[in-house]
Amino acid sequence: MSQVNVGLCGLGTVGTGVVKILKDHAEEIKYKVGSEIHIKKILVNDTQKKRDVAIEQEWLTTNPDELVNNSEIDIIIEVMGGIEDTNVLLEQAIRNKKHIVTANKDLMAVHGQKLLRLAKENKCDIFYDASVAGGIPIIRSLTEGLASDKIQKIMGIVNGTTNYILTKMTDEDLAFDPVLKEAQALGFAEADPTSDVDGLDAARKMTLLANLAFKMEIGLEDVEVTGIRTISQEDITFATSLGYTIKLIGIASIHNGKVEVSVEPTLLPKDHPLALVKNEFNAVYVYGEAVGETMFYGPGAGSLPTATAVVSDLMEVVKNVRLGITGNEYITPQYEKQLKQDDEKYMQYFIRMEVDDTAGTFQKITNVFTNEDVSFAKILQLPSEKDQMAEIVMVTHKISKQQLMNSRENLKGLDVVNRIISYYRVDGED
Amino acid sequence: MSQVNVGLCGLGTVGTGVVKILKDHAEEIKYKVGSEIHIKKILVNDTQKKRDVAIEQEWLTTNPDELVNNSEIDIIIEVMGGIEDTNVLLEQAIRNKKHIVTANKDLMAVHGQKLLRLAKENKCDIFYDASVAGGIPIIRSLTEGLASDKIQKIMGIVNGTTNYILTKMTDEDLAFDPVLKEAQALGFAEADPTSDVDGLDAARKMTLLANLAFKMEIGLEDVEVTGIRTISQEDITFATSLGYTIKLIGIASIHNGKVEVSVEPTLLPKDHPLALVKNEFNAVYVYGEAVGETMFYGPGAGSLPTATAVVSDLMEVVKNVRLGITGNEYITPQYEKQLKQDDEKYMQYFIRMEVDDTAGTFQKITNVFTNEDVSFAKILQLPSEKDQMAEIVMVTHKISKQQLMNSRENLKGLDVVNRIISYYRVDGED
16 A cells, blocks of 8 residues: 555535645655555535635546445545435445545444444444544544553533633623624524534534543433533622633543543633633543543634644554554444443532521521531622522532432422522532 | 564663553553564663562563664663663664664753664664653654644743742742742752753753754754743732733744744743643643644653653554654754744743832833834833832833843943843733
């Protein structure tokens, strides 16, 4: 394989970037992988459209068969998006022993495990670093680290839209709705923002990371997901006054072989490295048994960062093929899935409630917590805007999720508690 | 090369860690590189000493010839430290066509370029990721990124000792001397702290990074170095009140093919990602033309992180050897060295001076700056502790180093300026 032929599916901004990089850095890439990389075919919708990059007309086709059934093509780069049709196309390519590089996290979240198994059967590689965090080489860092370390916990800010919204809400003291509207106007949020603001996009990425880190087949249905819609300006003000920043944090952790994966608004100490990750930036914090804490920070998306990640993956595939190894052996699950139950999930919590401003209230509340063996790191009581009411914010020490839920139920039963306004996970203090 | 034989020089904490990792992760490593890695010989001072790891007695030797002149050994791992003797040993190994993995930054800073040239002549690899920032895979990230991106600027906190001292000084409002003493007592600083606190250690690492990023042969003598001894509590207080954090920052940047490498105390905006890198942690911030801003954060030293980095390098060498490529082609300089002159180095500066507290003082000072075409982003004037004196702190807009030095000279000539107390670079605001 001293020359490698590539079929490129999609010629949007990422595809165009890939073509440019392969051209501009051809010499360096050849040095690094020991092979020349040639583009053989590009799948497009319109072969006559004017392009921003110099391409040869004979590369262009609207017929996927000319790529996936083309015996001259060794590797398929998929940067066209879509789920079901794209999946069919890639399955066919894999059956034809073609290696895959994709930037398509939606596809990988839905069909990733199946595709990886199929690829393993066919001794093919699937690389998808570009799908998780754009310019951050997190999958490579995890798989390379994995070979000589044990990952214990991953904490990630892996969705740029929600991080942009929370940054604006925090720094400019604004409410969710106007910030979302502004983000939509600026193109940082989509017209239908559901997948971002409800945490689904982040959950898909955390699934991919958890599978890799723990080598278990964890699905989207195993991830507990809460989005950011319900975060209020008051929540942020209270969090700030207690020394925290609210971020949408994905956590994947393992303890005694049992795994927990979740995405939810989380309070981090203001001086935690993830607390300073602002605007549309992403970052992934990894705790390894040997290495300790490391963090990777960078643009979570963008056509150039994504194209760069695609080319890095492509280079890795070329090297693997020449070495006669596949990365797959590492990407496919090796262990039976074991999930933590609620009484095995330990975390600090921030609980905010509206209570009667009368003598004895505090004692009744603390009784509830004491009965559940819950103790506190921080307590803040302030007059409420409502007459005869007060607001209490408590930050617990580490307790199980079960203890939290029991306490919540019992608090609801107290006559002095008007309502539990909000509660959030607190992390990063140990 | 389905089996690779390794000679290990040194069996201290890092060497012991390497042996443990190779043993504990043997299966995974074999999968990742396609070869079994065997330890053949270990160079030690005392073959009878009790060890923390299970080793076979026949591995141990006090004779370096049994490693560097051993035809069965493919790769030498050097984790014993030292410069001149170690250099002789490695040169001999390279002449015998052995690949090198080293964690020895002192050696690499002094003899690195010569060793890399020798290795290139002998078609050997030298990998030294472990030498720069312990657990942070920064060299790999740079070389892999380099193949498909252009690095424009690197900013690094690459010395744990000074970062620990500055963190303590800032967070606990302490002076340099007592913090240094405490750091020495705790083992975070060496008995002779010169190499750390005067910035030499950081300069060595920045040299290695600059060489890689810009492919020029930049030596330690090309790096402008200022340490942290002269930073006072008052400097930190002023910086803090203007919204900055003082860090010892190494910068390597390129503009129009001309390079600047320096290590000096630098003011960063409080919300810059590097500002939150605390205590003994390291971080390297990289600006790439395509990817934009990325940052790698982690432990800068420590035996387990370093051992993990050594094993990662080892795996890379094994892959390269099997691919018939060497990383060297990328590590050896390709361009003629071109350094920026002082009138080509643009930066913001923080200038603090003690002046007469009389009418007209401020006008005389601003005249000096106006004559040099220097304008300001921030100005702060406060009464001095001394009678009839005031302190002025100014933060300039971006000016050349030449402009700064001219202004300084002219300020010294003013009768109203008692003394220029300190001046520091300011970065991270663009």
